[in-house]
Amino acid sequence: MTGAxxxxxxxxxxDVAYLICASFGPQARVRDAGPLAGGGYATVxxxxxxxxxxxxxxxxxxxGTPLLRYEHGLCAAEERYFRLVAERAPQVPVPPVLWxxxxxxxxxxxxxxxxxxxxxxxxxxxxxxxDDGPVRYDLGVALAAVHRITGERFGYDGxxxxxxxxxxxxxxxxxxxxxDAADWDVRLPVTPDRLHALVGRHGDVLDxxxxxxxxxxxxxxxxxxxxxDPDGRLRLRGLVDGERFLYGDPLLDLxxxxxxxxxxxxxxxxxxxxxxxxxxxxxxxxTSARRRLGLYRLHLxxxxxxxxxxxxxxxxxxxxxxxxxxxLLDEELAALTSD
Numbered sequence: 209m210t211g212a213x214x215x216x217x218x219x220x221x222x223d224v225a226y227l228i229c230a231s232f233g234p235q236a237r238v239r240d241a242g243p244l245a246g247g248g249y250a251t252v253x254x255x256x257x258x259x260x261x262x263x264x265x266x267x268x269x270x271x272g273t274p275l276l277r278y279e280h281g282l283c284a285a286e287e288r289y290f291r292l293v294a295e296r297a298p299q300v301p302v303p304p305v306l307w308x309x310x311x312x313x314x315x316x317x318x319x320x321x322x323x324x325x326x327x328x329x330x331x332x333x334x335x336x337x338x339d340d341g342p343v344r345y346d347l348g349v350a351l352a353a354v355h356r357i358t359g360e361r362f363g364y365d366g367x368x369x370x371x372x373x374x375x376x377x378x379x380x381x382x383x384x385x386x387x388d389a390a391d392w393d394v395r396l397p398v399t400p401d402r403l404h405a406l407v408g409r410h411g412d413v414l415d416x417x418x419x420x421x422x423x424x425x426x427x428x429x430x431x432x433x434x435x436x437d438p439d440g441r442l443r444l445r446g447l448v449d450g451e452r453f454l455y456g457d458p459l460l461d462l463x464x465x466x467x468x469x470x471x472x473x474x475x476x477x478x479x480x481x482x483x484x485x486x487x488x489x490x491x492x493x494x495t496s497a498r499r500r501l502g503l504y505r506l507h508l509x510x511x512x513x514x515x516x517x518x519x520x521x522x523x524x525x526x527x528x529x530x531x532x533x534x535x536l537l538d539e540e541l542a543a544l545t546s547d
Contacts, residue, residue, distance in 0.1 A: 213248045213519040215269040223314070224253050227265055231307035231319050232257075246327060246430045247449065248519045249279070254322055262322035263306060271315050274391075276515055277384040278368050278452075283308065283316040285365070286451035290320065292422070293450070297353040301433075301446045325435035325445030332429065338442050341478040343434040344465070346444030347427065348482025351461050356488050357422035359455030374417040374456055378503070379407055381454075385510050392517045396510065397537050406544050410503060413496040420455035427465045458487075459497055460504045468536065470505075472498050499547060506540045509533050 225238045237258040244252040244264065251267040268283040269275065293302045303320035310316045328340060363370030363377030369384045371377035386400050398406075407414070424431075426449055433446030462471045465479050472493045474480070484491050493501075513533045516526065523530045 215249050215273055215275065215518065216251045217267060217270065219243070219251055219253060219267065224255055224265060227267070227309075227311075227314060227317055228255060228257065228263075228319070230311060231309055231317075246329065249282070250451075264303065264320050264322045266318045266320070267314065268316040268318075274518060276388045276511075276518060278364055278381070280368065281366055282451035283318050285453065286318055286449070288365070289424075289450035289453040292357065293354060293447075296357045297350075300350045300353050301444060302450065303446065303448060323433055323446035323448070325433035328429035328432045328434055330430075331434065331442075338436075340434070340442055343432065343442045343444050344478040345482035347432055347447070347465060348479040348484075349486045350444060350447055351424065351427065351458075351465075351479075352483050352485075352487040354424060355421040355458040355461065359420040359422060362417075362420045362456050364454045373415065374420070375407070375411050375414040377454075377456060378414055378507070379404075382407065382507060382510070385507070385514050389510075389514045392514065394514050394517060396513065397534060398510075398541055402541075406506075406541070407503070410499050410544065410547075413499045414457075414503070416496055417457040417500075421458045423454050423456055423458065423461045424450055424452075425454055425461065425464065426450075426452045427461060428467050429465075432465075457500060457504075458489075459500050463501065463504045463508055468532070470501070472501055499544070502540050502544050502547070506537065506544065509537045509540065513537070 221238070221241050224241045228236050228238050239256045239258050241253055241255040244254055250269070253265045255263050255265055257263065266283070287305050287308045290302045290305050293300050294304065301323060303323050305318070305320055307319040308316070328343065331338065361370050361372060362374045363380060369377065369380035371380055382403060386403065389396055424447065427447070431447065431449040432444065433448060434442045435445045437443045462479070466474065466477065471477065471480065475493060480491065516522070516530070521529065
């Protein structure tokens with residue numbers, strides 16, 4: 209059955225119990241369980257086991273579901289990301305991987321330990337009057353630690369968009385989105401020729417990136433878990449949903465945490481202060497960095513536009529989202545064209 213998004217399924221407690229037994233053996237019992245909202249790709253439930261463990265079950269879309277090109281194999285990708293960060297940057301709170309399995313009836317799934325805390329987006333929706341500065345500072349520290357990990361190439365791993373240089377990988381990522389837009393009949397405010405011209409015009413700043421740093425890419429508030437410390441300050445408790453990771457310019461990871469804003473215009477933001485305090489390399493928001501950030505925002509807004517039909521969203525059903533993204537895309541295109 210299909211959930212709110214065509215990529216999601218409707219599960220029952222019996223389904224969850226079956227998948228938990230398939231993961232941990234017939235002796236595993238689910239005492240309680242329920243869905244976790246917030247995402248639009250996988251189906252996610254929490255479960256309390258009879259041994260008092262709290263886990264998160266993440267079920268990939270059914271086999272054959274139409275996906276964007278970079279979304280193939282995300283269940284396995286998330287396992288790789290969490291294991292890599294746990295090994296190479298153990299100070300970063302990512303969920304411990306407990307199991308990844310596959311079943312003819314259910315497809316692929318991942319089980320992780322459930323981390324404490326609530327997402328920043330949940331806290332905001334609940335109207336919680338708390339200072340989120342400390343947790344955003346912690347996020348900057350965590351991203352700086354993740355960025356010390358170096359990949360073997362730029363772009364995604366596996367057979368997805370990648371390249372020997374950051375310019376080549378970034379161009380391949382954009383080309384994949386353009387191909388997805390054509391497949392899904394998504395109208396974009398930029399032609400492929402204009403987009404290639406912009407990348408070519410600013411390719412020199414992309415060529416300044418020489419090391420493929422590990423990037424989370426999807427650090428919006430829904431993927432940042434926080435809880436108060438003993439003094440009541442909100443601190444980072446978890447960085448989740450790592451399946452969209454790639455290797456590239458660390459600046460790319462500073463876009464989604466300040467979604468719909470310009471990080472370069474907020475140099476004293478707690479995220480940047482935490483990042484600067486611990487980054488292996490200085491964070492310099494000069495002209496080159498600003499151009500790259502503009503390209504990365506353009507990429508993200510294109511992705512968010514192209515993915516709409518694959519999530520069951522249309523201009524009519526989500527006019528606010530479509531209009532906002534169109535305006536943001538126009539703004540970034542104008543800035544990159546005049547720069």
